Amino acid sequence: MKYKTKSNMGEREEKVEMENKKKVIAMNGSPRQKWNTHILLEKCLDGAKEMGAETELINLYDLNFKGCISCFACKLKGVIVRKCVMKDDLEPVLQIICDCDALILGSPIYFDSITGEMRSFWERLIFPYVSYELKPSSFEKKINTAFIYTMNVPRFALQIMGYNKIFRKNKRLLKNTFGSSTSLVVTSTYQFDNYDKYAITIFNGNKRLKRRETVFSKDCEMAFLLGKKITVNTNN
Ligand SMILES: Cc1cc2nc3c(=O)[nH]c(=O)nc-3n(C[C@H](O)[C@H](O)[C@H](O)COP(=O)(O)O)c2cc1C
Numbered sequence: 001m002k003y004k005t006k007s008n009m010g011e012r013e014e015k016v017e018m019e020n021k022k023k024v025i026a027m028n029g030s031p032r033q034k035w036n037t038h039i040l041l042e043k044c045l046d047g048a049k050e051m052g053a054e055t056e057l058i059n060l061y062d063l064n065f066k067g068c069i070s071c072f073a074c075k076l077k078g079v080i081v082r083k084c085v086m087k088d089d090l091e092p093v094l095q096i097i098c099d100c101d102a103l104i105l106g107s108p109i110y111f112d113s114i115t116g117e118m119r120s121f122w123e124r125l126i127f128p129y130v131s132y133e134l135k136p137s138s139f140e141k142k143i144n145t146a147f148i149y150t151m152n153v154p155r156f157a158l159q160i161m162g163y164n165k166i167f168r169k170n171k172r173l174l175k176n177t178f179g180s181s182t183s184l185v186v187t188s189t190y191q192f193d194n195y196d197k198y199a200i201t202i203f204n205g206n207k208r209l210k211r212r213e214t215v216f217s218k219d220c221e222m223a224f225l226l227g228k229k230i231t232v233n234t235n236n
Contacts (some may be wrong), residue, residue: 022101024048024055027109029118030063036150036189036216037106040223044104044148047227050161056096060117063089067120082140084124094125098177102144103178109151111115112146112161114170120178129177131171142179144230147171148223155187188221200229220224 026045028145030037038059045055059097065088074081083094095104114122129139147170151163158164165182190212192198195205 022053024053026057026104027102028059029115037108040148041080041106043220043223044227047224051228051231053231060121065090068127070124084128090124091120102147106148126177143176145178145181148184150186150189157179
């Protein structure tokens with residue numbers, strides 16, 4: 001059979017193809033664009049694109065929003081709320097997520113946790129689907145999720161610092177809410193464009209730069225494969 005290109009495809013066929021395309025969304029919880037978290041999310045979306053997905057990367061720091069304000073509108077009796085009712089820049093984003101096939105979150109570690117913006121987003125994303133009646137998540141379908149974490153600490157310190165526990169907890173919550181979750185943990189990141197400019201003695205700029213060229217490129221490959229995986233094995 002002749003391979004179908006956009007030009008020889010009928011308008012209706014093209015529409016069906018658009019409708020059937022997997023939608024994969026990435027949320028950047030770093031204030032910095034084109035840095036570690038953002039780059040890894042882009043690689044992940046490249047993997048998704050390779051599997052034919054339509055992708056979008058949203059920078060949380062570009063949006064004006066707050067965390068959960070404890071209004072409990074999502075827990076009122078007899079009302080099935082599919083997402084947070086607060087009206088701000090997150091409203092359309094949460095709708096996009098309701099309609100997507102896979103969701104990737106990315107956050108640097110700030111003071112042993114995810115960034116403030118990612119935390120606020122996390123509350124708004126997950127709390128509406130959490131039941132106070134021992135019922136399963138009220139998210140309408142099953143989607144794949146992933147969480148990419150970037151940080152200064154080396155891999156060997158993850159256990160001592162208690163980071164693995166945080167990653168496991170987040171993974172469990174994402175899995176229970178949306179259906180599945182995978183974590184990618186990227187350590188000892190390259191933090192500045194020029195280490196000589198800053199007052200630092202505890203990190204070695206040359207070692208970090210070398211690591212960026214060797215290990216970080218492998219982390220990017222892992223992110224790419226992750227993007228492919230979460231796009232192919234969608235379970236909805
Ligand atoms: C305010 C602040 C707090 C940080 N706290 C930690 C921390 O507790 N643990 C850690 O491993 N790295 C910490 N870092 C380093 C970042 O997690 C790390 O550089 C990360 O890769 C930055 O991501 P980005 O390049 O995408 O912005 C901190 C950085 C900042 C700016």
